[in-house]
Amino acid sequence: MTSEPVILVEHRAGVRTLILNRPDRLNAANDALLLTLTAELEAADADPSVRVVVLTGAGRGFCAGQDLGDVSGRDMTFTEHLHRTYNPLIRTIRGLGKPVITAVNGVAAGAGASLALSGDLRLWAESALLIEVFSNIALVPDSGSTWFLPRLVGYHRAFELMALAERVNAEEGLRLGLCEHVYPDATFREEVQAYAERLAARPAHALKLTKQALNAALTSTLDEALDREAELQQLAGDHWEHEEGVTAFRQKRPPQFVRGE
Incomplete structure (x- = not known):
């Protein structure tokens, strides 16, 4: 058994x-x-x-x-x-x-x-x-x-x-x-x-980066958090999720953040 x-x-x-x-x-x-x-x-x-x-x-x-x-x-x-x-x-x-x-x-x-x-x-x-x-x-x-x-x-x-x-x-x-x-x-x-x-249904890549930022911010200074946000924001902005979010906003439709990755 x-x-x-x-x-x-x-x-x-x-x-x-x-x-x-x-x-x-x-x-x-x-x-x-x-x-x-x-x-x-x-x-x-x-x-x-x-x-x-x-x-x-x-x-x-x-x-x-x-x-x-x-x-x-x-x-x-x-x-x-x-x-x-x-x-x-x-x-x-x-x-x-x-x-x-x-x-x-x-x-x-x-x-x-x-x-x-x-x-x-x-x-x-x-x-x-x-x-x-x-x-x-x-x-x-x-x-x-x-x-x-x-x-x-x-x-x-x-x-x-x-x-x-x-x-x-x-x-x-x-x-x-x-x-x-x-x-x-x-x-x-x-x-x-x-x-x-x-x-x-939310943007998975952006949430991954958000989790990283929050975890690190719990033990960092404000200056360190600001610098990290700037770096992670570039990673988010270069991802297809950002383009989809902006396109959906312009087309006045809900964004589709789930697709084959």
Whole structure:
């Protein structure tokens, strides 16, 4: 009997959906899930038919964090484990040349919270619940949480959420800016797909460059950002998408940014 794959892959209308598939463990991450997810993201990045990537979870949860049973008793330090699994995954998401949507369909705890925050866009179901649970087992937030969360809510609120392991529901997450939209559980998958398809119809090359600019601007000076914008703008202006956008504007029609590339 073959076991279920740890990552399910769906593809429709330019949207590649990667589904964490350990629903009996609320998609708690083991090595197989983390390494397979990184490989699937790299494959999506290399596939020209993929314009948007969605990360979500099977069943009732998004990701409950690290599966502690998977690492118990192993001869590997925390540092080695992070450098082997979570850190390459988060770097792949942030460096992907395509928009990544994290679609949080339930609990996102610990490293699962980090994964939920790592997307370019975050869509939550009404049942979504984010918990920086690390302090409950006397550990430090990892997998990018110390970088993502304070940039979204400020240092002091981030410290409080981490120190007290406070639960953030969908309503509070929307208020704090941890997600862009909240959708009903009953229609969540359909709403996410529709949103992703809207994004997939936008100019892929321009969005790739925009992601590069935003990532770099988070750690650069204004002068550096201005210089980078000028360089990337030339790359955008030389691309066929720009010509199509200008032509469509002049002809008073919607631009068509999807074609064989």
